[in-house]
Amino acid sequence: MSKREERVDDIKRNVLTVRIARKELPDIGELVVGTVYRILEHGVYVLLDEYGGMEAYAPINEVVQSWFHEIKDYLRPGQKTVFRVIRVDARRRLVDVSLRKVREEEKKEKLTRWKRTLRGVKLLELVAKKLNIPLETALREFGWKLEDYYGDFLSIFENVVKYGPDDLRKLGLSDNVINAIVEVAKERIEAEPVEISGIIRMISIKPDGVKHVRDVLLKAMDLAKKEGADGIRIYTIGPPRYRVDIVGKDPKKLEQILKDVVNLVSTEIKKRGGEASFTRVGE
Template identity: 40%
Template sequence: MVRRREKLPEVGWLVIGTVDKVFEYGAYLRLDEYNNMPAFLPWSELSSKWVRNIRDIVKEGQKVVVKVIRVDRRKGHVDVSLKRVSEGERRRKILEWKRAQKADKILEIVAKKIGKTIDDAYNEVGWKLEEVYGEIYKGFEEAVVKGAEVLKKAGVPDEWIEPLLNELKKHIEVKKIKIQYVLSVRSLSGDGVHRVKKLLCELYPEEEDKEIKVRIYTAGPPRYILEVVSTNFKKAEALTNSLLKRAERLAKKLNVEFAYQRVK
């Protein structure tokens, strides 16, 4: 079951609720992320439009995204609103919820394999990843790309690392983006072949980055393909632009004709 570290949500937070009981004056929900804590959804917070029948909006058993509008910490009471949630907020929260469900399931599987409880899983792994990466699932994605170092950085105990990485590879496939440029590189000098090779070699990054792979291959001289593959679009764009600018500078020094065009 998906859980949150906090015992109570804060005012303004988006939460997932399951409609428990519907009355003429409102509805009671169970907050899925907070151990099924009850919350009240007043009639006035159902919709910005006039509603004839409350059941036209919510029904028992329905899951809804609501916004917290009041919290009584002493009594443990929470009031929520449905009408104050925009469509964009609703979509983002549902995506966050689905990712949290996947993370919870992975933690449960690994915990059973190493003889731990789900509480152990959250205390020793989940909350530590959330603290460093903002979200447990985000930490999992980082671990799939970068390996054990991500888990160690967050303080995950060694006994979890190998079985967790093995399980993550079964469940998480991080999407990669590909940037391609067609390069035109030629030289009329006597040692032109050497100059072209030197320029192409300089297109490779000076430092290795596990998140980014750079490949250069021929499409039939003088045309070559520069291919940059990464899980991080911004980093890939920045690196590609940097490599092309460096190649332009070197082309002038080597007296090599250099041009490039992005593949759409």
């Protein structure tokens, strides 16, 4: 095998072999991600990543901006970039694409979405392996349905980590599928920190009321830390109003911690002859 043939094989290995698009052929005008794998004098052959590596052709006049340039001034073998579909022959399964007809902002937006799509598909492939089914089957049976609901494949796993699997159950997925998705999400997705906040209004009419308020707030901070908050801040925004910010990666857990903090503050300050009320920030 020549070095050129080895290079072509390497390029093909970096293209998805599974069609993740729901239709077999792209539509005219559609933006597609293509991997350049063969450059000739008259044009470029690319592999369409979303269509399982389907071959498409970009004529030279749809690549170069002027006759003073060559195709190699714009594209290189193995490069992934965005093309616009300009012709489709469904009977012969031939697709022509254009590089020139893609605006820079369209390219950036499409490639950003593609990176998320690719990562999400890789995670879905791990789910399929856990279920011992091909990726194509996973896409047909639940992948595309989840993509419709969440917006893209990666959001499936991000939302499971952030909010749990309740939505998966509402969509009617089997326990085996839900468990596999949850396992992959926990293994591969790092939850982004979440912050919830509220305002506690606390009054003590005792001569040493300031000390009582401080002691109660310190107890509240200790409780939040013991219950697993990644961080908590309590600071005055003008006595007798104190803001509470609690940070963590599990929104449901944070809600419970905030509830426990408010209950502790209310109970403790009442024991000391004072009173407290709470208002959630953002509500």
